[in-house]
Amino acid sequence: MSRMRLHRRLILAGAVAATAALMMTACSSGTALPGDDTPATGGASDGASSASGLLADAPVAGDDLIVDGSTMAAIKERGKLIVAEALDAPLLSQQDPTNPDNVTGFDAELAKALAVYILGKPEVEIVPPASQTREALLQNGTVDVVFNTYTITEERAQQISFAGPYFESGLAVAIKKGTSGITSEKDLDGKTVIVGANTPAVTAVPEIAPKATLVQFDTDPAAVQALLQGRGDAYVQDYTLLASDAASESNLQVVGNPFTKEPYGIGLKHDDAEFKKFINDWLVKIQKSGLWAKIWQETLGTVTVGDAPTPPEIGSVPGS
Structure with a gap:
């Protein structure tokens, strides 16, 4: 992509x-x-x-x-x-x-x-x-x-x-600053995870975190807003897009490195x-x-x- x-x-x-x-x-x-x-x-x-x-x-x-x-x-x-x-x-x-x-x-x-x-x-x-x-x-x-x-x-x-x-x-994980217990994709199991509709995260997250609950949003801005509002524990999206989001949103933070290639x-x-x-x-x-x-x-x-x-x-x- x-x-x-x-x-x-x-x-x-x-x-x-x-x-x-x-x-x-x-x-x-x-x-x-x-x-x-x-x-x-x-x-x-x-x-x-x-x-x-x-x-x-x-x-x-x-x-x-x-x-x-x-x-x-x-x-x-x-x-x-x-x-x-x-x-x-x-x-x-x-x-x-x-x-x-x-x-x-x-x-x-x-x-x-x-x-x-x-x-x-x-x-x-x-x-x-x-x-x-x-x-x-x-x-x-x-x-x-x-x-x-x-x-x-x-x-x-x-x-x-x-x-x-x-x-x-590749896909990476973002959190709202101050969120504890999530430092990489390995911590997503059992969490509420925000993903973009029709993105690779929809299928990738269940593979690495089968107990995660997915919440889908149609656009990246909507997903970011939902994360900052506390409607999910983490947001999984392309790393470079998350980095771009974090550059303009001070309360957003990317954790770990991409887990897909x-x-x-x-x-x-x-x-x-x-x-x-x-x-x-x-x-x-x-x-x-x-x-x-x-x-x-x-x-x-x-x-x-x-x-x-x-x-x-x-x-x-x-x-x-």
């Missing part, structure tokens, strides 16, 4: 509309628009571009890894990484309305970290995608990569390639094996160095009780 099917995505009519939206928002980290020779202004231009300074120690690829004629070399020569990424996804990639050049969140910080790895600085230009345009944006060369809660599937992998997975979402990959142009290996090697580096966990802690982790999850193994799912 993609968060594009949820309420928080920017819906654009196609790749042309996405590019037009970019021309209006001019969202980048100190970069000019495509074809614009005017010196870029705004945005950060050093490794400490994020508010928390997360990228100060981000790795930079050696010159030997930027192979002549490669996608990496083309990006470095251009001087910016062009990314398909949302602008309205709290804790994932959200634009600051008071400073359009500032886009923060888990996906956004990872995209900046990849730019640092290639360029030595977090120069990122964003093209906001719609779910139906992501493959086209890669295929026609509008963007270099997609960081967009892009679920890896074998069907999609026939059109584009995936590096990663870099994160696993929905692997997210970095979208790349099809059959660019060299670029895919380059990004996969980068992912391993930031996982081992702790940068991946720090980025999670400063974004999704701010509304989640518990330690950073273990990153998924690179190439561990069909299509990756």
Whole structure:
């Protein structure tokens, strides 16, 4: 599943509309628009571009890894990484309305970290995608990569390639702050559990908590309101949606990590094996160095009780 099917995505009519939206928002980290020779202004231009300074120690690829004629070399020569990424996804990639050049969140910080790895600085230009345009944006060369809660599937992998997975979402548990006795899905048995109608939680919760009582709501806002009103002990929904809810509702808290698997990959142009290996090697580096966990802690982790999850193994799912 993609968060594009949820309420928080920017819906654009196609790749042309996405590019037009970019021309209006001019969202980048100190970069000019495509074809614009005017010196870029705004945005950060050093490794400490994020508010928390997360990228100060981000790795930079050696010159030997930027192979002549490669996608990496083309990006470095251009001087910016062009990314398909949302602008309205709290804790994932959200634009600051008071400073359009500032886009923060888990996906956004990872995209900046990849730019640092290639360029030595977090120069990122964003093209906001719609779910139906992501493959086209890669295929026609509008963007270099997609960081967009892009679920890896074998069907999609026939059109584009995936590096990663870099994160696993899935169903997770949220509670009202102050609720005791629920720290993960293992504590749901015997509890009243709120779920979204016609969502995977309807069948998944009885499997892990057969004595739980389910209460279904048609919309996410209605489910959140019911939880805060005490009409259920917990709410089970997609982790990234719950994190988005918790970012705007201070009394909501996500506990534990996802207990089902929905692997997210970095979208790349099809059959660019060299670029895919380059990004996969980068992912391993930031996982081992702790940068991946720090980025999670400063974004999704701010509304989640518990330690950073273990990153998924690179190439561990069909299509990756």
